[in-house]
Structure formats: C-alpha cells, structure tokens
Amino acid sequence: MLDRRMTQFNILRGAVAIFFALLVAAIFIFLTSESPWESLRYLLIGPLVIVKDGAIAFNTRNMLEVLAGMTPTIFTGLAVCVMFSANQFNLAGEGCVYVGAFVGGLIGVYWNLPPFIHPLVATLIAGIVCSVIMLIPALAKVKLGASEMVTSLMLNYVMLYVSMHFLNFYFADRSRGATMTHSFQDTARVTQIVSGTSKLSWGFIAALIFSVIVWFFMYRTRWGYSIRMIGINQSFALYSGMNVAGMIIVSQMIGGMLSGMGGSFEILGRYNQFLWLNLPGYGWTGITIAILAKNNPAAVPLAAFFLAYLNKGCMLMSTKTHVASEMIDIIQAAIFLFFAAEQFLSGYRQKIVVKTAREELLMQGNADIENGGAENA
Amino acid sequence: MLKQLAEWVFQVEFLFVILRITAPILFAALAAVVAEKAAMSNIGLEGTMMLSALFGFLFAYWTQSWLLGVLGAVIVGTLLALMMGFFYLEFKTDIILAGIAVNMLGEGGAIFLLFMFTGLRGNTAILVTPNILIPTIDIPLIKDIPFLGKILSGHCILTYIAFLLVWLIWLLLYRTPLGLNIRAVGESPQAASSVGVSVKRIKYIAIAMSGALAGLGGAFMSMYYSQGWNQGMVAGRGFIALAAQAMGRGEPVGAMLTSLLFGTAHGLSSKVAGLPNVSSFLVSMIPYAVTIMGLFIYAWNRTRKLKKRGIRRLTGV
DSSP states (O other): OHHHHHHHHHHHHHHHHHHHHHHHHHHHHHHHOSSHHHHHHHHHHTTTEEEETTEEEEOHHHHHHHHHHHHHHHHHHHHHHHHHHTTOOOOTHHHHHHHHHHHHHHHHHHOOOOTTHHHHHHHHHHHHHHHHHTHHHHHIIIIIOOOHHHHHHHHHHHHHHHHHHHIIIIIOOTTSSSOOOOOOOGGGSOOBSSOSSSOOBHHHHHHHHHHHHHHHHHHHSHHHHHHHHHHHOHHHHHHTTOOHHHHHHHHHHHHHHHHHHHHHHHHHHHOSSOOOOSOOSHHHHHHHHHHHTTTOGGGHHHHHHHHHHHHHHHHHHHHHHOOOTTHHHHHHHHHHHHHHBTTTTHHHHHHHHHHHHHHHHHHHHHHHHHHHHHHHO | OHHHHHHHHTSHHHHHHHHHHHHHHHHHHHHHHHHHHTTOOOTTHHHHHHHHHHHHHHHHHHHTOHHHHHHHHHHHHHHHHHHHHHHHHHSOBOHHHHHHHHHHIIIIIHHHHHHHHHOOOSBOGGGOOTTTSOOEEOOTTGGGSHHHHHHHSSEEHHHHHHHHHHHHHHHHHHHSHHHHHHHHHHHOHHHHHHTTOOHHHHHHHHHHHHHHHHHHHHHHIIIIISSSOBTTSSTTHHHHHHHHHHHTTTOHHHHHHHHHHHHHHHHHHHHHTTSTTOOHHHHHHHHHHHHHHHHHHHHHHHHHHHHHTTOOOTTOO
C-alpha cells in the first residue's frame, strides 16, 4: 500500500518539478519572445510534430535527431550514476568525453582495421585511456585523501589543453581553414541506422545496451552492491569487510571509461573529423540525467530522452522565433534543483505516510475485532 | 629558461601583475572559506562569478556608475547564494548539486540573459565606457617608496579591498560572536543548536556572505580585469578558489597565500606564452596543473601527519 502510494508520490513529485522548471522557462519566453505562444509551441511539441497548413504530422526527422542526441549523454549519465552511487563527486566526465572523442578520432584516422571492428576498437581504447586518466583523482582520493571533486574539475581543463596541444601541433590537417584532424577512414565510421541527415548511428543502440549492462553491474553483481553500499554508508561498508578503497577507484575508472566511450561513439558516428575546440558539455548534462534517473542506470535512457527532447525544442525555438537557445541551461538548472531537492513536497509525503499508516491500523483493528469476536464465540 | 623565469618573478611589473591576477581568485577563495567554515562546499562560485560579473557590468552600464555596478554584482551574488541556501536548507538538496545547478545557470544562463537584455552575443566589448570600469588609485606616501611603491600602488580599488578582506574575514571569524557561531555550526551543528544557536539562520548568513564575496570577484573580472564581460572570462577561477581554500587549510590567511601561488602560476603562464616555440595550450594548462599538484602535496602532507598520530581514514588505507 505504502509502496504503491510512494511510487505515485514520486511520479507526482517529478511532474511538479518539471512543471515548475517549464514555468520558469515560460516566464523567460514571455519576457523575451515577440511571439511567446509560438516559441512555447516549438519548445514543447516542436520536436514531435510538424504543423503545416493546419495539418499536424509526426516529425520523423526531428525525432531521429533527438534520439541521435541521446547517444553521448546516455553514456555520461551512466558514468555519473556509477560514480555518484559510490558518493564520488567526480566531475571529470566532461573532460573524458573530449579526450575519448579525440583518442577515438585519432584511431579512426590513422589505424587500418576492417569495418565494424574499427570503431569498436577505437571506442574501447578511448574508454581505456579515459579510465586510466580517472586513476588520478581516484588514487589521490584513496591514497592522499584529496577531494576528487576539486581535482576532477581542474583535470577537465588539463585534459582539454593537452588534447588541444596535440591536435594543433601533431595531428591537425593543415590544408583546412579551421583546426581539425584529417578525415576519418570509411572503416572507422559508426554506421547509421537510418540514412539521412539525422545521424542516428548504431552508437545509440550501443548506449542502450550499456544501460542494461551497467544496470546489471550495479544491481546484480557483488562489485555493484559494494559501490552502492559505500554510497549509502561508507563506515558500514568498511567494517563489514568490503574493499572500500578499491571500489572507490573502480567506480571512477568505470565512470571514465563510459564517458570516454560516449565521446568516441559521438565523434565517429556524427562527425567526419575531430574538430571540437572546447569542452562539449555532455559531462554536465550527464549529471542532470543521473539526478533525474535517481542514479538508476535503467532510467537513464528515459532521462536522456527527456533532456535531448528539450534541447531540440530549444534549438527549434531559437531558429524559428529568436529566443536564445541557451535557454536550455536555465531549464536544466531548474529541473536539476527541484529533482535534487530531497524534501521538496515533503509535507505532502508525510501526509501520505500518516494516512496510509492510519488506514492500515484501522484495517488491522477491524480484523482484530472480527478475530476477537470469533474467539469469544 | 628557469633563470629567465626567476628574473621575471622578481621584476617590479610582474609582481604588480601578480597582485592584480590574484585578486579575483582571492575573493572567490575567501567566499569558499566562509562557506566551508559553516560546513558548506560552495562549488557554485564559478557560476556565481559569471552571473554577478554580467550583472555588475550591466548595472554599471545602465547607471553609468561603476560603484552601482559593483553593488549590483554583490546583490546578484548574494541572491544566487541565497537561492542555493534555500534549496539546501529548506528542500535538503545536496549543496554540491545546488552548486552545480548554479554553474549551469552561469554557463548558458548568462549568455541567454545577456542576449535578452542587450541583444548581444557572447561579450559586451562594444558597451564599455570609462565610467563603467573600476578606477585605479595611487596611494600617497607608499607610491613614493622605491621598489615597493610600484608594486603596491596604482591598483584598482577592489584589489585593495580583496587583501583588506583577508583581515576583515579573519576578524569576523575569530573576533565576533557571529564568527564564533559560524565556526560552531560548521564543527558541530548539534552542539551549536543545543546552546540556542539557529543553525539554519547562521548557514543562511554564511552562504549569503560567500555569495557577496564571489560577487565582488565577478565585478572585478568584468569591470576591471577583462574590461567587459565575455563568455570564457571566469575560466575555472571559482574552482581554483575551492582548491585554494582546501590548501589554505580553510583559513583566510592560508587562502590568501595559496591564491597568490595560483596567481603567480597564471601570471607566469601569460609571460611564457609570449616566448617563441612554446605551445600556448600547454601554457594555458599551467595554473590548473599547478593547482592539482598543490592539492596533492597538501593532502599528502596532511595524510602523513594523521598517520603519525595513528588516525586512519574511512577508506581503510
């Protein structure tokens, strides 16, 4: 009874949080847009439907783009789930996506491998490189007690600048106007699922598969259990004999691996060269996704879809009605704050708990009276 | 090359520049110190600085008065911090997550708001007028001292305020009842509350002060340091400040010393960038790499001391 009501409550709470976030968005839209209703329409249903001459049609192209946009953020979302579950506030996913894309891209340019194998090898190596990088904050945390949060924040910049250095001085294609690598070999591309401009690649399927794998790891294996237990109560985990230090390292290495793979799939699936000159922001989106999913890997694709949908809506709103697309960050921050708020609507939750308890007591009481009556007879 | 670096470090102009570069980091580091004393990790400093820098500049532009601009920046910084405090204290949002949300606002939200208010994208270079920029002042007497005068005099007003605040924050924390309460709430909230201190109220005050200090840092960045607001302006200074706080043992003076260290790293990196055959990218990395190394050395030192006293940390290492 209580479980069911709590689920209902959690869904309601999520809905209210999203409502508030969209309300904030709407306020800004009404402040800035010349045609606020149209802007709002593009934001909310733009990615889903096309309205042409009064007729409404399903917008296949935009929806495919939404799905394509989920690929890197599912990976970063999973990465954050694993690290935050162990209470490791490692925020270097952002830099890892960049390095992963760079490493994956380089392998895509310079190695010669058969198709299908090529992108997989590139992505795997990108993941391994990033998990090794994550050893820096992880070991510093375990061996020295240095806060992984501050280290990882600094590490983002170090990863960006070191990659930029190698890109500019060793791997840049000088025949082009902008800084970028040579084109990837055809064998290195992650194949598209549907032809067209959407760029929805098999990387998306890989992301979904990894959601299942990471869920299995977190909820059905001994290591996953240890990681979650460290997050819930580190002293308990330590005194019950779990390898706390080892698991703290493992969780951050997995986080690095997943983020790096996300970057590699993204670059080999949707680009022809590596040409990012700044951190792409997928790492931070991953944090929002993990919060929305409550650190549950199984819920990550759904959360990623939601944010990719809003992102696409913001883009449409920006191109069609000139509201700056950075609106997405304001919406994201608002959703983030309300979702992370443990006590948001806690008064109402308390009422549900009390009401359920009363009802159960009452039923118990009635049952006792009946039983008691039977005994006395 | 090392010799050349050493020469630079002791040049008058370079020492002057270091103080200028240190000031914004110092503001943010002091903000981190005050919040951390009340047991709150204010990771939102980066975003707070971004937004207060933007609004400081805009207020100054609208009123054509740098003083009102600085005031606006402080108010915006305080409001953002209070928002963080509200979610943290009323809704039990993890303070780190609340900080990340503020950083998201600072990242894209600042660009959005700039566009909304002015129609500009990414920077405010065309709005800059001399009235907006915070003036520099020469200090009488000191400016006539040979070597020192050139280093210490002629800074922007906020630079002096930054270093003055080190002392003021120390006074506040260690010589006033409010400071005592802040430290008590940070060290043992139960004990503080058992003697009648309202933990919530003290935490609100601490986070608000933290936001106000970050606001000053933001104003310094947009209205003096980079002469106008632009997108990549804060560049991790809010995060570096957290490291400065940790390495400075959470004390105002310690934070000042580590801020000076990071300021020197920044200053050197812009000097080295001018040399031929040096990768500007590796040079840009220096301040962040120095910060990481500084953190590690500090943590290693502390761990060694704890081990000597036989204290094991919870990871069991």
